[in-house]
Structures are given as structure tokens and as C-alpha cells.
Amino acid sequence: MKEHRVVLCVDDDPRIRELVRLILEPEGLRVVEADTGLAGIQRLRETTIHMALIDLQLPDVMGYALAAFIRNMTQYQTIPIVALTGAYSTELIPWMAAAGFDTLLQKPFSVQALRAIVRQYLDAKRPEPAPAVADPTVELMHLRRLSREIVHDLWRYVEELNRKTVLMGQQAKLIEEMIIYTIHSIIRILETNERYTAGHSQRVGAYAVMMGRRLGLTQEELRTLELGGTFHDLGKVGVDRCVIRKPHTLTDEEWAEIRRHPALSYELLIGIPFLREVAQIAGEHHERYDGKGYPHGKKGDEISISSHCVILADAFDAMTSHRSYRRALPLPHVVAEIERCAGTQFHPEVAEVWLQELYDRGETLLEETHRQFPIGDEPSS
Ligand SMILES: [Fe+2]
Ligand SMILES: [Fe+2]
Structure with a gap:
């Protein structure tokens, strides 16, 4: 019988998303794709998903924040969430766990590795999702974790923006100085020719x-x-x-x-x-x-x-x-x-x-x- 389970794949690299689709669709799974964190959140609202594969380095938010966001949604507290990363290090593990990831799949991955991880986590007997009215303590914990992630992300982007603004300002200043220097030189040449x-x-x-x-x-x-x-x-x-x-x-x-x-x-x-x-x-x-x-x-x-x-x-x-x-x-x-x-x-x-x-x-x-x-x-x- 045809399965109707849905895997959300959030990755800004279209080749990765296509690869995930090509591997998982023959397995009877439906793959919905998103190239940014915000697009991922949009897909979550449109479709009920059963598993998420999330790139840690998204262009708008960090994958950690997206995972924490998904975990904070009552209906998704127990679905498997897998981190995709090309830069694995053991230091990532506590961060991934705190954000709510179940495991990690290192890029580039083989057909077998993705198939195995999806089967292992999707078919595993998982606890039932929490009831619609969530325990306020759990909600609060999720919210706290989420706000920490969001603040962390915001600081990262503000710092990045500041760095780029300073750099652009310096470049513009340099160009202005070069133009002024060139005009000064033209004037000097003009005047040295005149007694x-x-x-x-x-x-x-x-x-x-x-x-x-x-x-x-x-x-x-x-x-x-x-x-x-x-x-x-x-x-x-x-x-x-x-x-x-x-x-x-x-x-x-x-x-x-x-x-x-x-x-x-x-x-x-x-x-x-x-x-x-x-x-x-x-x-x-x-x-x-x-x-x-x-x-x-x-x-x-x-x-x-x-x-x-x-x-x-x-x-x-x-x-x-x-x-x-x-x-x-x-x-x-x-x-x-x-x-x-x-x-x-x-x-x-x-x-x-x-x-x-x-x-x-x-x-x-x-x-x-x-x-x-x-x-x-x-x-x-
Ligand atoms: Fe003049
Ligand atoms: Fe003059």
C-alpha cells in the first residue's frame, strides 16, 4: 500500500533537495522542499509532516533555530528531526541535542545512508505526540530554548550586517578619496603648465x-x-x-x-x-x-x-x-x-x-x- 508519510527537506542547495527526493520518493515517501528556514516554516503550516531533514547552515536562520521551532509546535514534539551538515564536529552534538535534533547525517551522503537513517527513525516506535493542550512547563522550556536560539541568531546577523556595512563604508570612502586625489592631480598638472x-x-x-x-x-x-x-x-x-x-x-x-x-x-x-x-x-x-x-x-x-x-x-x-x-x-x-x-x-x-x-x-x-x-x-x- 502506498505510504503518505511526508518528509520535509530544508536545504538551500537545490542538488541536495533533489537528491533527497530521488532517494525517498521510490521509498513511497512524499518530500516537500524548502530553501530557507522561513520557507520551511511555511511548509509546516501547509502540510502535516512526519520527519524533517534540516541543513544547519541556512541562509536566513540557523538550522538549530528551525529545529527548536519545530519542536516547540505541539504536533511535532516527537517527529524525527535530522541535521544535515558538511562540517561535522563532536562539539555540535550538545547544540544539536538542545535544539531538538535526533541525529545527524553528514554531507555528502550515500543513497544507503539516507535510506537507512530515514527507515530507522521513521519506522521506530515513537511516543505519541503530546495532547493538544500542552503542559505549560514544557511549553515554557521550549519557548525559552527557542528565544535563546533566536537571540543568538539575531546577534550573529547583526554582527554580520555591521561588519559588511563597515566594509562597504570603507570601500566607498576609499573610492571617494581616489576620485578626489585624481582631480587634485589633474589640477596640479594644469597649474604646473601655467607660469x-x-x-x-x-x-x-x-x-x-x-x-x-x-x-x-x-x-x-x-x-x-x-x-x-x-x-x-x-x-x-x-x-x-x-x-x-x-x-x-x-x-x-x-x-x-x-x-x-x-x-x-x-x-x-x-x-x-x-x-x-x-x-x-x-x-x-x-x-x-x-x-x-x-x-x-x-x-x-x-x-x-x-x-x-x-x-x-x-x-x-x-x-x-x-x-x-x-x-x-x-x-x-x-x-x-x-x-x-x-x-x-x-x-x-x-x-x-x-x-x-x-x-x-x-x-x-x-x-x-x-x-x-x-x-x-x-x-x-
Ligand atoms: Fe575661473
Ligand atoms: Fe580661478
């Missing part, structure tokens, strides 16, 4: 950060500001070299060529997700407070406060560095120029904090910054 702009980008970054500090920006905003200041002229990589190097007056076409660089800086940076705000600053560094700048003629608060810092820092460094047609301007001259342009070219509040910085320690500030990021050569005549 008069050596160190310009780094000085602009440094001045902008000093302004940002006086304005009370956060550490994160200061970091973005530093990168915005340092990368503002990146777009010059896409501008005709001959025009950039031309020492004398530029034609209208040549000016148009030069004026492409803020938009190019923006385009180059906007594609890098963690540099979006930096791209914004670089794209706005030739705008003006009064709306007479380029490329978009934005004005006032349409331009971010960080961009206003870089606009002023850029102009300040241009005035305090040598150019092919003039030497660096004296500080009092530069201060007078900033005072004159506050509220037109420069944001009045940014100009005010910077003027305060210059009144307080202008010469020292210039000396220190030029020592750290030396300016280019003086013009020969």
Missing part, C-alpha cells in the same frame, strides 16, 4: 574655508567649500591651451573660449554623486552678486553662500598673485578694491567677514598662505 597660476586652486580653497569659518559654516560645509574652491577651474582642461597661455589682450572669440570653463567644471563634476554641491560651486565661481557675471547671470541668493566665498577667494588670489602683465597688487590696494566691490561683484556679508580677516591679520595671512602654496614667478618686466 602665473601655480597653487591658485589650493589658495582659493584655503581662503574660501577661512571665509566659511567666519560665517559659521559646519565642518561638512567647509569640506565641500574647500573642494569647491580647489576644483573651481577644473573646466580649464577643456579650454584651448593657446588661449589660456596667451600673455596679451584677448579677442572676443578668445574671451568666449575662456568663459566656457565654469560650465565645463560643472559638467565634469556633476556626474560624481558625492561632488554635486562641489559642482554647483565650481559652476558659479564667475557669477556676481549683482547678476553681471557668467555663465548664467545669477544674482544675490540665487548663488549659494559657498559659491560667493569662492567668487571672492578667486578674485582675491588673482589680485594677490603675479600676472604676465603686472606684479601682485599691494594688500591695501586689494582691500580697497574689495570694499569698492562689496554689494556689486561680491556678496556684502562675505566681503565684510573677509575684510575683517584682512584688517586683523592680512599680511600674516598672505605670508602663511604663500609659504604653503607658493605663487608663480614675477613677470620679467
